[in-house]
Amino acid sequence: MHLETDVLIIGAGGAGMYAALEAAKAGASVIIADRSLIGRGGATVMAQMTVAAALGERAPDSWEYHLSDTLAAGRGLCNEDLARLVCEDGPHRIREMDAWKVGWARDGEHIAQVQAPGHDRPRCVYVDVLSTGPAVSKTLRTQLIHAPDIKRVGDLAIVDLVVEDGIVCGAVAHHMPTGTPVTIAAKSVIIATGGLTRLYRRNSASSNMGGDGYALALRAGAELIDMEFVQFFPIGHLAPRLVGMDPIMWDPFRYKLGGKLLNANMREFEDDYATKDKRSDGNYVLTRDLATYAITSEVAAGRGSPAGGAYLSFQHVPEDVLRKNFGPVIDKLAANGIDLTKQNIEVAPIAHYHMGGVRVDTQMRTGVDGLFACGEAIGGSNGANRLSGNAITEAFVFGALAGVEAAKYAKANTSVWSAKAAAPALDLLGSAVKDSSHNLAERVVALQALMADKVGPFRTDAKLAEAIVEIDAMIAELGTRPVSSAAAFDTVLLDWLDLRNMLLVAKSVAVPARARTESRGAHQRDDYPGLDAAWTINQTLSLQGEGFKLDRLVPNAKRVAA
């Protein structure tokens, strides 16, 4: 099957849906494709917490204060122009969503704004109760349904971009329900595929977050930036088994009620790791990266909880206080058999967000003509560490901007679609052999373990070198010929295609991580502890033949982070 459009958007999360709306508003025809169902596949629908924007509803605020917090969190590596866009345009998008009836919680007449870690004042909006992501997703999808000329297509996995003479002219996709290959001719293409945290054993990812967009961009000739910076959320839920809830839900609990982190000896250990750098996390003793370090170190020293993390205790908080603050959540916990007044839960660092991504300019252009990117799929605005609440704002802001710019590009250029350029990807799909003896689902699990153990939050040259060798071996083992099992919903072929991308992306994290011989933000090296001013540098990466080309850039920074 062949489709044609002005703008093709890959991924229907917050960024992709916002891009679709703006591209359509600018008069372009749009196809928005997702490998899952529209609005349900990625991180956006799963986010339960808060969204940061300097609305100034609770306390006087300005985007410049927000920017200075963002730059401080990024530890010298933010692309300031991109970060500024998020902070400056964020309030407009939050109010636009409000007008679309997303339902931001109210504090009397005002939109409620709460204090979140790393922000200097109450700046974060939310939808009750823990419904931010679902409400955002539903609101944007409703807008899409009512917009003209947007074709929404679920169950369509984009396999490769099509590049003719250095210009992106469309994509090749796999229609999951039937196994049919689909070609899509587009004058411009936007990558809005979200992050890569599925690469890790413990994560908050959906099954669609294996980093497809980074692989698509690399193979199309685009550059990635800051790929070594994967954010680990320190107190992700570990045990007992909890379903129906966001694994990062303990953050607001702890922020409001001061949960205690305990090791196996039931001793509070945070103070042992506290340093003077307290600014970035407001009320917390430790910032996200230091808390991750503290828990990982306790586990390594044999003082971990049974499931391999730390205990988090709210037993000092009276039941009525718990209820008053988190009533509906307490009920959900009860349904999971968890009573916080009587038991500790176990938490551990989980891969949660990716700072790095496709390198773009302030018009969301990649270096490849016709190719744009937005949302978590891009890198640059967060530097070495992201401030909480900025990710959804950035999905809106960058999504909208990518939509405008991709539409503009589509209007100014004619289609350079080339069936010949699409042939390699079609041949790849066509060459699949029926074979389900490899157990690729297990290989995905093996890769996740490898990444967690060797390319996790604490790295050494030896571990990273081993990881790169092992990833290369897995790439060789996977081969270049896909395997398949059935026509409809071919789980085996999907695993093969996923692994093809995940392995490439895993390597694109490990290689710059090995090169960066310092510790900064989310990248911590046991063999190079401490920040090295000489490394106030962004690393970029592109494909060159079979290998990677690693380059260095001086960060685009005009002001000195406070």
Next chain:
Amino acid sequence: MKTKLEIKRGAPGETPHVQTYDVKFEAGQSVLDGLRMIRRDTDETLAFRFACINANACKECMMVIDGDIDYACTTRLKEGVMKLSPLPKKALVRDLVTEIAPPDERLKITP
């Protein structure tokens, strides 16, 4: 703990068959956890729909579990036998996967 998952499998046009998988689990684990373990350990060809894994946010893992329509991610595994089949009123894609998206969010391709 152990359970047997009896899963109704097949694609449109095929005679459906029931395949039984033995699954070892820990208290609290979900039916979705069980299905993912089957794919990892014994049969990677088994098809079921899910995105968010266990946040109950994507709402994609709906199926018939022991006679009732439910989410695989919020239903716990229990010892003994559990019967799983695809949603009865939706077009079957394969195994436990059905067409659950509204028609205007799907490509119409006749295989």
